[in-house]
Amino acid sequence: MKTNIPAARNTEQEISADICVIGGGSGGLSVAAGAVQMGASVVLFERGLMGGDCLNYGCVPSKAMLAAGHAAATARTAGRFGISLPEPEVDFSKVHDHVRDVIAGIEPHDSVERFEELGVRVIQAQASFTDARTVSGGGFRVQARRFVIATGSSAMIPPIPGLDNTPYLTNESIFDLIERPDHLLIVGGGPIGCELAEAHRNLGADVTLIEAARLLGNEDEEAAEVLRAHLTDIGVTLLEGAMVKETAGSGGAVRLSVEQDGTELQIEGSHLLIAAGRSPNINGLGLEAAGIKHGRAGIEVDAGLKTSNRKVYAIGDVAGGLQFTHVAGYHASIVIRSALFRLPAKAGHGAVPRVTYTDPEFAQVGLLEREARAQHGEKLRVLKWPYQENDRARAERVTNGFIKVMVLKNGKVLGATIVGKGAGDLIQTWAMVIAQKIKIGAVASSIVAYPTLGEIGKRAAGSFFTETLFSPRMRKIVRFLAAFG
Template sequence: MSRIKTDICIIGAGSGGLSVAAGASQMGADVVLLEGHKMGGDCLNYGCVPSKALIAAGKQAHAMRHQTPFGVTPVDPDVNYAQAKDHVHNVIATIEPVDSQERFEGFGVNVIREFGAFVSPTEVKAGDTIIEARRFVIATGSGPFVPPIPGIDKTTHYTNENFFDLRERPDHLIVIGGGPIGMEMAQAHRRLGSQVTVIEGAKAMGKDDPEMAAVVLDRLREEGIEIIEGEQASEVSEKDGKITVTTSGGSYTGSHLLMAVGRKVNIDKLNLEAAGVEYDRTGVKVGADLKSSNKKIYAIGDAAGGLQFTHVAGYHAGIVIRSALFGLPAKAKTSHIPWATYTDPELAQVGLTEAQAKKEHGINLEVVRFPYHENDRAIAEGKTTGLIKVMVVKGKPVGASIAGAMAGELIGMWAMAIANGLKMSAIANTVLPYPTIAEINKRAAGAYFSPRLFESDKVKKIVGFVQRMLP
């Protein structure tokens, strides 16, 4: 058994762990990085990257079927599902070097390809090596949660971890779970030629603003996706190559089953008790400083039990670097964290939703809106479905919700505004090129100021007075 002493030991080479490793090593810290599975973690191999690549393939097929408004004859595309999956894996392969062991060893990181488990408050065992570190960072991420539905253990089913290896297009895909993963995969497969049924025990896209979610769900239903809400799956079975899901409201039969009901954090094998680290089923218990009950041990990303997004893990990495490397106070917050669902139309959110803002700010809240169908670029491109609404309190945005084309891109301006405490005037004063979809943001800010300028008797009196006084 060999021993290593280091400044920082990171457990998990996903987005958060890699960000800490790269930053800390390049700033002069001695870093050990443990990864027992794939470099790049869930996002690169099973999540964000492959799903967006498959969505892109579906968009191409959909575009070929809907060209009439542009004077181009629509055609029914010949979809080669296996080649679409080749595209997915080519995208992963292209990005892989950025997250590779070789690249991080080039930074000076000691990469050990073993799972780690604590053996004391200051030591982790990985393979035949004991690592003693001044600070540890738990960055183990999360994996798909498969609920114990009767019959599931005897039924062929997929999760995001093996779904992208499927080479034969499903004739009829059944998705259990109406959240972002389920809806993205439902639409991608419908556009690639599969029949699709989504079964959700509560409300589809239930964590999003219901008005915005309705924009997306209406489009999915228009495209032929069957969305069943308010029905819990009570049993699954498989017979003669067919899979049947029985719910409280009936039964649904298809050829393939995708489980997309949520995530579970990957902390079971860490032996956290030996390190004196408190945790529960949602993850490691941490404070705003991301430190656990053992102050030498941080948890970031999904392992920290909060928002489960790749960009949150990257954000957490910056907090840890500030704290662990420089000894400076640093606290994570969530009010400025955006997220997006990459359906078509997309749905994006940052800060408070309308309902949350009403509850928190009451009569001080103003909600301003602007529809896509009044944006010139959206009209030119035939992407007029959707709207933006911004929640404003005393001149500052506290939340923004966007449903429509490029919502994931548009939300960035509001994330910046909220993160930096900017006022609506900062958005209104920004000059944007014409015509762009981004003008929707500026027009939303204009909708906030218009009543103050054009419907104000005070303003009109001032203008009238100035006009009378001017030579």
């Protein structure tokens, strides 16, 4: 006999919205805030902390810790100004409190309460696509006109033998330390590794940094050398071209087997930090159910940040490419224009600046010198100006560094590299120059306040015209005109 069994009732609460955002980091929050204030109904899913990686584990805490380290370094180097100070006493627990206080000061801006006051429906749960137009999570089933995936990235954990059984830190856990590491071992010589190496060394820890290739391998070699020399000067042990073959140990006693130039080294430390790159956060999203193509680098998107499911966008780190908070914010503006106003909008990344916040800072926008030479050959001119030729840099004893600007012979600016004090601020001028297609002559003819570090860029730009202005031909012209009185 056939028995009719009633189907189980779906207990999820159903919600309809204009925009459903998955991920409450920088990009996701920007989309949610912008869309809701423009009249769209918005649902936001966040499974972890509001503010995402940048606020809680990345940009904010690292810069706060760097600031503490720079304060200690300033005390140690005050003698260059004729001021004698004792060796600074570092209370690492108070440094920890300082970092947490900075985060706490920013948290209200990214909080659930603020976004709910704006009118966003915030669901604190993992979200997963169940089909091309539906997302479920936290007891809710959301259907929306458009979806935005902004789940960011996490520390990539390399497949090193023994690592699964060795205690290690990532950027998500290192800022929880209340006691200073005696000897911090860092695997990875990219921006995160360099920043945290400098910060901990300035705060009194011994630091060894191991990099498989070279320090800041994706950046300008000449500029990276300035940072390499600085880290060595402050006492960081650098092992470049070194592969970690195995890890072992327990809390407070970590051991690494490292191969460098055919020699195996045994390195011991108290703590291990993995800073070997980032991986997109795509697990658990149900991308297959929504027909969204993805790979190891992240979710595949077109120039308008749309995925293979045309109702779904992916922005920020999860979309691969440049992994910066400001890129996620820029992506959010593209999505707002496209999803709300149906305007054609494409993301262009040719003028995105990037900064490593060590001291000296390292900043880049546009093409590196090697990239520009490969593309343009003899048509390229490289303009350089050293910090030591700048009066403000001399007054503040920060003459370590230079600017390098890549320019075509017609004056088009292709890229700029700056290593030195305030490089992260100085690079903004060149980001605008490249984005707005401003010729080098406009920079050279601008009026810059004296004495400022901004003169470094102006002097570099002015050198573009040096050969013409001070040539034998120009001297003949001046003498000829002088003959007329």
